[in-house]
Amino acid sequence: MTFVDTNYFLRFLLADVSSQRLLAKSLFQDAAEGKALLFTSSIVIFEIYWVLISVYGKDREQIAIVLNNLLDMSFIDFEHYSLLKRSIPLYKSTSLGLVDVFNLLYAKSAGAKNFKTFDLKLSKKFISL
Numbered sequence: 001m002t003f004v005d006t007n008y009f010l011r012f013l014l015a016d017v018s019s020q021r022l023l024a025k026s027l028f029q030d031a032a033e034g035k036a037l038l039f040t041s042s043i044v045i046f047e048i049y050w051v052l053i054s055v056y057g058k059d060r061e062q063i064a065i066v067l068n069n070l071l072d073m074s075f076i077d078f079e080h081y082s083l084l085k086r087s088i089p090l091y092k093s094t095s096l097g098l099v100d101v102f103n104l105l106y107a108k109s110a111g112a113k114n115f116k117t118f119d120l121k122l123s124k125k126f127i128s129l
Contacts, residue, residue: 001037002027004076006047009040013048013066014056031075039077042102045070045084049098064092083109096125104129 004027011017012024030036045067052058052066067088071078078084080102087102094101100119104126107115115126 001039004038004040004044006044006051009044009048009070010051013070028073028075032073034075037077038075040079042078042080042084045078046099046102060092063098064088067098080106094125096122 007020008024008027011020012028015021027036027038031038048070049063049067052063058066067084070076071081071085071088083102083105086105087098090096090105091098091101096104100122104115104122107126108129115123117123117126
């Protein structure tokens with residue numbers, strides 16, 4: 001198995017370094033053809049999200065599209081796949097950040113009855129889920 005880090009995904013998505021994009025594309029094609037087993041962490045997804053916002057100035061809609069497209073790469077094993085997939089529509093429909101939305105859904109899925117935070121908006125959203 002091969003772990004795929006943030007920069008591999010970013011080079012593939014952004015095509016800003018053509019030689020690295022080709023390497024990433026080749027790896028992903030190999031995995032799609034069953035020649036490689038790939039996996040990554042939810043932290044990598046959050047790093048991609050952060051880079052797209054802070055460096056590239058992408059908006060919520062653009063980020064949601066990119067992240068959904070990534071998660072649709074069925075030949076990659078994404079940690080917390082279903083929570084990430086469920087986080088994206090909630091992220092799009094609120095003013096909360098992706099990490100906050102993920103944490104809300106994670107807490108709910110783990111059976112949390114309470115969500116302790118000083119962020120009132122986040123606390124209210126937990127109650128309404």
